Every structure is written in structure tokens, then in C-alpha cells.
Amino acid sequence: MNAEQTAGVAVQSAPTQRQRLTLWYILRRWPILPVILIAILVTLGLGADWIAPNDPIDQSLPDRNARPLYQDDSPYLFGGDHVGRDVLSRVIHGARVSLSVMAVALSAGMLIGTGLGLWAGYAGGFVDEIIMRIVDIWMGFPFLLLALVAAIIFGASFNTIMVLMILVAWVSFPRNVRADVLVLKESNFVAFARISGASTTRILFRHIFPGTIGTITVISSLSVGNLILYEATLSFLGAGIPAPTPSWGNMVAEGRDYLQTAWWTSVIPGTALFLTVMALNFFGDWLRDRLDPRLRQLG
Amino acid sequence: MRRYLIRKLIFAIITLLAATMFVFGLSRMAGDPLLLFAKPGGYGMSPERVEQLSQKLGLDKPLVVQYLVWLGRVLTGDFGDTIVSETSVRKLIWERAAPTMQLAVASFILAILMGVPLGVISAVKRGSLSDYVSRTIALVGQAAPIFWVCIMAILLFAVTLDWLPVGTAGPDDVPFWTWAKFKYLVMPAFALGWGPAAALLRLTRSAMLEVLDSEYVTLARAKGTNYNIVIWKHAFRNAILQPLTTSAIVLASFVTGAVVVERIFAWPGVGQLMTDAVWNNDFPTLTSTVLVFTAIFVATNFLADMLYGVLNPVIRYD
Numbered sequence: 181m182n183a184e185q186t187a188g189v190a191v192q193s194a195p196t197q198r199q200r201l202t203l204w205y206i207l208r209r210w211p212i213l214p215v216i217l218i219a220i221l222v223t224l225g226l227g228a229d230w231i232a233p234n235d236p237i238d239q240s241l242p243d244r245n246a247r248p249l250y251q252d253d254s255p256y257l258f259g260g261d262h263v264g265r266d267v268l269s270r271v272i273h274g275a276r277v278s279l280s281v282m283a284v285a286l287s288a289g290m291l292i293g294t295g296l297g298l299w300a301g302y303a304g305g306f307v308d309e310i311i312m313r314i315v316d317i318w319m320g321f322p323f324l325l326l327a328l329v330a331a332i333i334f335g336a337s338f339n340t341i342m343v344l345m346i347l348v349a350w351v352s353f354p355r356n357v358r359a360d361v362l363v364l365k366e367s368n369f370v371a372f373a374r375i376s377g378a379s380t381t382r383i384l385f386r387h388i389f390p391g392t393i394g395t396i397t398v399i400s401s402l403s404v405g406n407l408i409l410y411e412a413t414l415s416f417l418g419a420g421i422p423a424p425t426p427s428w429g430n431m432v433a434e435g436r437d438y439l440q441t442a443w444w445t446s447v448i449p450g451t452a453l454f455l456t457v458m459a460l461n462f463f464g465d466w467l468r469d470r471l472d473p474r475l476r477q478l479g
Numbered sequence: 480m481r482r483y484l485i486r487k488l489i490f491a492i493i494t495l496l497a498a499t500m501f502v503f504g505l506s507r508m509a510g511d512p513l514l515l516f517a518k519p520g521g522y523g524m525s526p527e528r529v530e531q532l533s534q535k536l537g538l539d540k541p542l543v544v545q546y547l548v549w550l551g552r553v554l555t556g557d558f559g560d561t562i563v564s565e566t567s568v569r570k571l572i573w574e575r576a577a578p579t580m581q582l583a584v585a586s587f588i589l590a591i592l593m594g595v596p597l598g599v600i601s602a603v604k605r606g607s608l609s610d611y612v613s614r615t616i617a618l619v620g621q622a623a624p625i626f627w628v629c630i631m632a633i634l635l636f637a638v639t640l641d642w643l644p645v646g647t648a649g650p651d652d653v654p655f656w657t658w659a660k661f662k663y664l665v666m667p668a669f670a671l672g673w674g675p676a677a678a679l680l681r682l683t684r685s686a687m688l689e690v691l692d693s694e695y696v697t698l699a700r701a702k703g704t705n706y707n708i709v710i711w712k713h714a715f716r717n718a719i720l721q722p723l724t725t726s727a728i729v730l731a732s733f734v735t736g737a738v739v740v741e742r743i744f745a746w747p748g749v750g751q752l753m754t755d756a757v758w759n760n761d762f763p764t765l766t767s768t769v770l771v772f773t774a775i776f777v778a779t780n781f782l783a784d785m786l787y788g789v790l791n792p793v794i795r796y797d
Contacts, residue, residue: 313490320494322776324735325753325769326501332757332765333505409624413739416626417754432626436743443634450627458622 211466214459221456224272225279234266236273237424261431261445262438270426271452277427278456282407284342286400289349294396297354298384301361311354318351324413331419341411341420348410352403353396360392398468405460412453428453483788491781498773499553502766503546558767568767572749579748582740583733585664586672590729594676595722598683602691603710613680620677625736629670629743636666645744667744671736675729679722686718724787734776 207213224231261267300311327344334340364370365388373387414420415429423430428449435446552559558568593616601613636643643666690696691714699709741750749768756765 316490317494317497320490320777320780321498322734322773324738325772326498328738328753328757329502329505329765329769332760332762405622412624413626413735417738417742418757429626432630436630439630439633440638443638446630447634450624450630454623454627457624458618461622 211463214462214466217455217459218463221275221459222279225276228273228276231272234269236265236269236426261435262442267431267445267448270431271428271449274426274428274431274449275452275456277421277425278408278411278453281338281342281345281411281421282404285345285349285407285411286404288346289351289403290353290396290400292346293350293353294357294389294392296350297357298361298389298392300354301358302365302380302384302388308358312358315351315354323348324410327414328417328419331414336419336422338421338425341414344414345407345411349403349407352399356395356399357392360395361388364388364391394471398464398471401460401464401467405457405464408453408460409457484785487781487784487788491777494777495774498777499550499770500546502770503549506762506766553767553770558770559763568764571752571764572768572771575747575749575752578746579737579741579750581664582667582671582737582746582748583730585668586675586733586736587726587730589668589672590675590679591726593672594679595683595719597676598680598722599687599710599715599718601680602684602687605688613684617677617680617684620673621681623673625670625674625739626743628673629666629740632666632670633743667740667746670743671733671740674736675726675732678729679726682722682725683718686721687714690714690718724783730779730783734772734779738772 261270296311296315300308323344327348330344331340370383370387373383378387411420412427412429412432415427416433418430418433420429421427431449432446432453435442435444435449438445556569558572560567597613597616601610604610633645637645643662645663645666691710696709696714699713700706704713737748738750738753740746741748742754745751749771753765753768753772755761756768
């Protein structure tokens with residue numbers, strides 16, 4: 181406790197050479213733990229097929245609710261779920277599902293959101309007004325609920341949830357990208373580019389767009405955690421990734437009924453989700469403070 | 480000021496209309512609405528019956544007219560019947576409203592009682608152990624998925640320690656302020672309130688830090704005023720404004736949170752009605768509950784904007 185107190189004060193005043201070297205100080209200043217966690221997660225997601233010790237959907241009735249840590253002849257490290265599937269393998273494959281849904285939703289959302297932000301900012305006037313009002317209205321939606329309706333109609337599937345996630349992801353981008361564009365388009369280098377006869381497309385993509393990359397990076401890193409949480413919540417409610425495919429959300433939902441007898445089936449995927457979101461949030465905060473403290477209001 | 484409010488109101492209404500269009504559009508995409516009347520286990524419908532039903536439901540009219548008719552019915556509170564039991568959805572929602580309200584109010588009170596004092600303490604004793612504890616509470620509360628919190632709470636307090644019951648909203652014949660009933664509320668309210676409490680805590684902390692740094696606080700302290708009085712009378716009163724206005728937005732976050740919490744704790748509220756409808760493919764119930772929740776969400780957001788406008792005269796109204 182004492183070390184923490186001194187370190188806490190040290191950040192506010194200039195750190196001494198000795199404080200610079202304490203583990204606590206380094207961990208506070210650099211997002212080492214989050215980055216390690218994210219690296220592990222990405223490795224697990226990419227290499228799920230090779231890393232997972234067992235098949236994530238292979239049921240084995242004798243190992244129903246098998247206890248973790250190989251207790252009582254259990255074949256699994258993290259125990260088995262209610263139909264005897266390996267929880268560890270399912271968590272690993274769940275990482276892949278979470279990551280791929282998030283990656284697709286984020287990149288598509290980034291593309292759409294950035295495009296609209298650039299367009300609104302550069303065109304101005306009526307186009308700007310329309311796009312920004314759509315963003316306003318979109319932000320006022322409780323999207324999770326509307327996603328429930330959509331999921332029940334189109335059926336819960338990987339594609340449905342992907343589209344729904346894109347619909348959520350894009351909306352964080354336009355407002356801040358537009359704000360950047362409004363500043364950049366008045367700057368001298370844009371005026372020079374225009375005078376030297378550059379086309380609008382060229383100005384937008386060669387001259388203005390690079391100036392918004394910082395903002396885009398920060399917003400992306402701040403929304404990653406939320407997107408993962410979002411997919412998990414939808415899956416938990418039965419409107420996300422459909423049943424046999426492991427996703428952290430549906431694993432928690434399935435294990436919920438066995439909490440008394442087999443807590444590990446839902447606690448382990450839930451904790452994986454919690455740690456992931458926490459790590460991503462930490463990393464996002466750090467990136468924001470480094471790249472663009474002006475965006476502090478977003479966090 | 481007035482222009483700002485009117486503008487916000489118009490946008491709230493447009494948002495609501497957009498949500499109804501979205502829901503209506505999806506419901507038409509779901510396929511022939513007449514199929515809803517073909518009950519599982521029934522013998523199908525004769526062509527005359529189909530004709531008669533589609534006239535009764537107005538399906539022979541253009542889509543815009545259908546939408547307006549549907550909207551008119553929704554606005555008057557006629558949500559139709561559920562598919563399975565054919566009871567009125569409005570009645571169902573009405574029955575389930577009270578538990579959801581109890582949950583929301585309890586969580587809101589908890590969020591304020593937890594977030595505001597901890598935020599003040601954490602700002603006043605900046606860098607101390609209590610600051611670290613409060614900030615950890617805030618950090619975990621903001622990152623933890625709500626269903627993870629629920630499951631950990633059940634595991635700890637219901638399964639391991641056996642202190643609190645889960646699975647129902649408790650007996651109906653006792654009032655909710657008695658422990659026999661109240662103990663059922665503790666965990667759901669805590670799970671739902673923690674995230675908002677964390678948000679309030681962070682807001683209160685930064686607002687307090689800013690105010691404590693100002694000159695009139697220094698002056699008050701310099702003239703020898705008791706430090707507690709400076710904190711609570713001088714600083715707190717000015718700092719609390721912004722967190723309080725944001726607390727209305729916090730209320731809006733209960734809308735999605737309640738759906739999850741009610742599902743896990745089998746709390747018999749509107750949120751559970753909604754997720755049950757997802758599992759049962761009960762379309763009318765789902766759309767109506769979603770619309771009710773959307774309306775609440777939009778209304779609270781508007782309320783927050785209004786509060787913000789009234790309490791914060793320096794805000795720009797554009």
C-alpha cells in the first residue's frame with residue numbers, strides 16, 4: 181500500500197530515478213499487461229485449431245460437468261460443460277469468434293463511418309446536415325433491442341450478427357472525423373493543393389485523410405472493447421452466434437443453469453470476456469492519452 | 480434556450496418514429512403476417528379465411544397506409560395479442576412493469592449512493608488508499624460485462640455463502656421494504672447499478688477535483704473554514720451539477736442492462752418478457768416491448784438534455 185501511495189504521488193510530480201524503476205511505476209506508465217493479454221488473445225484466436233486441446237463441439241457424455249484441473253479423472257484443464265465439451269477449447273475457439281466478429285464489424289464500420297465523416301466535413305451544407313442528423317438519431321437508438329428484433333426475424337447467424345455489429349460500429353466515427361476535416365480543409369496545404377489543380381478525390385484522400393488517421397485509431401481502439409461486449413451480450417440473449425459454435429456470450433448463457441453444480445462452465449468464459457474488455461479499454465485509454473488527449477470526452 | 484429544447488424534442492420524436500419504422504419494416508420482412516395466425520398444430524387456413532383476415536388487418540392497402548394504421552394502434556396502446564397464449568400484450572407489459580420499475584429505481588438509488596460519495600472521497604483524498612479503492616471499483620464497474628457481474632454475484636452470495644436468494648422476485652404477499660422481499664432485490668439492483676455508479680464516480684471525482692482547485696475554495700480554507708464545510712458546502716454544491724445531469728443518461732443505460740439482469744435473475748419484468756419472446760419467436764410481444772423500452776430510452780435522453788440545458792446556463796445551444 182505504501183509503495184502504491186508514493187507511486188501515485190510520483191506521477192503527479194517528477195519521478196525520481198529510483199521510482200522510475202519500480203515495477204508499479206512501469207506498469208502504470210506503459211500498457212504492458214494489457215498488451216500481453218491482447219497478444220495472447222490474438223494468438224489464441226488465430227491459432228485456435230492448433231492450440232485448442234480438444235474439439236470445441238465434440239460432446240462426450242461421460243465427461244458432463246467434469247471438474248476443472250483434471251480432478252476426479254476429468255480429462256479437461258478447465259472442466260467440461262453440460263454435454264461434456266471441453267471448456268478450455270471452447271474458450272479458445274470463442275476468442276476466435278469474438279475477434280473475427282469484432283474485426284469485421286470494426287473495419288467495415290470504420291470504412292463507412294470515416295467515409296461519411298470525410299464527406300460530411302468536406303461537402304458541408306446540406307449533405308453535412310443530413311449525415312450528422314442521421315448520426316444523432318442513430319446514437320439515440322437503444323440498438324441492442326432493435327438488434328434483438330432483427331435477430332429473431334433473420335435468424336441468429338454469423339452473418340446477421342455481423343451486419344448488426346457493423347450498424348453499431350460505424351456511428352462512432354463520423355462526428356470526430358468530420359471535426360478534423362473541418363479544421364484541415366481550411367489549412368494552407370489544402371488550399372495549395374487546390375490551386376495546383378488537384379481533384380477533390382485527391383485532396384480528400386491524399387491530403388485530408390492522413391490527418392484524420394490519429395482520430396480514427398483512437399476511436400477504433402476505444403470501441404473495440406464495446407464491440408466485443410456487444411457481441412457477447414447478443415449471444416448471451418440468444419440473438420447472436422447460434423448454439424453449437426462457441427462464443428463467450430452463449431457459453432455463459434448455457435452454463436448459467438448449472439451454476440450450482442458446475443460454476444466453471446460460465447465463470448471461465450465470463451472472466452475471459454471481462455479480462456479482454458478490460459485490457460482493450462486500458463490500451464484504448466493509453467492510446468488516446470498518447471495520440472489525442474482532446475478526445476478524452478469519448479472515454 | 481427554448482430553441483434548443485424544441486430542437487431536441489423534434490429529434491427525440493424523429494428517433495422514435497425511425498424506431499417504429501424500423502420495427503414495422505422488419506416485421507413485414509419477416510414474411511406474410513398472416514402466417515402468424517396459422518397456429519402450430521392447426522389445420523391451415525381456407526382461402527376465404529385468408530381473404531377475410533387480410534381485409535381485417537388492412538393488408539390489401541398500400542404499405543404506407545398499413546404503417547400509419549399500425550402506428551395509430553401502437554400510439555393508443557393497442558399492441559395486439561401474443562402468439563402463444565393470445566393474451567393482450569398491453570396487459571402483459573402492464574403486469575410486468577412494476578418489477579422492472581422496482582429494479583430500476585433501486586439500482587438508480589444505489590448508483591447515486593455509491594457513485595457520488597465515493598467520487599467525493601476519492602477526489603478529496605486523492606492518491607490515498609481510498610482513492611485507489613474507489614477508482615478500482617469504477618474501473619471494474621465500467622469494464623465488467625453485466626452478465627459476468629451477475630454470475631459472479633450469484634456464485635458468491637447465493638451458491639457459496641448462501642446469503643441471498645435467486646431465481647424469483649420473492650413472495651408477492653409481502654411489501655418490498657421487508658427483508659423477506661427486499662433480499663431478492665439486492666443482487667439484481669447491485670448488478671444493474673454498478674456500471675452507472677462507476678460512471679457517476681468518475682464524473683463526480685473529476686468535477687470535484689476541478690472545483691477543489693479553484694480560488695474560492697482556497698480562500699475559504701485560508702480564512703479558516705472547517706475543511707468538511709468547505710468540501711460539502713462550497714465545493715460539492717458546485718461540483719455535483721454535472722454528474723447529476725448525467726445521471727439521467729445513466730438511467731437510459733438501464734434499458735439494455737435490465738434485459739440482461741432480468742434474464743439471469745429470472746426477474747419477472749418487461750426485460751424478461753422481451754427475451755422470452757426472443758426464445759419463443761413471439762413477434763408481437765417482442766416488438767411491443769422493444770418499442771416501450773425505446774420510448775423510455777429516448778425520453779430519458781431527452782430529459783437529460785433538458786436538465787442539462789436548465790442547470791447549465793453556459794451551454795451552447797447549437
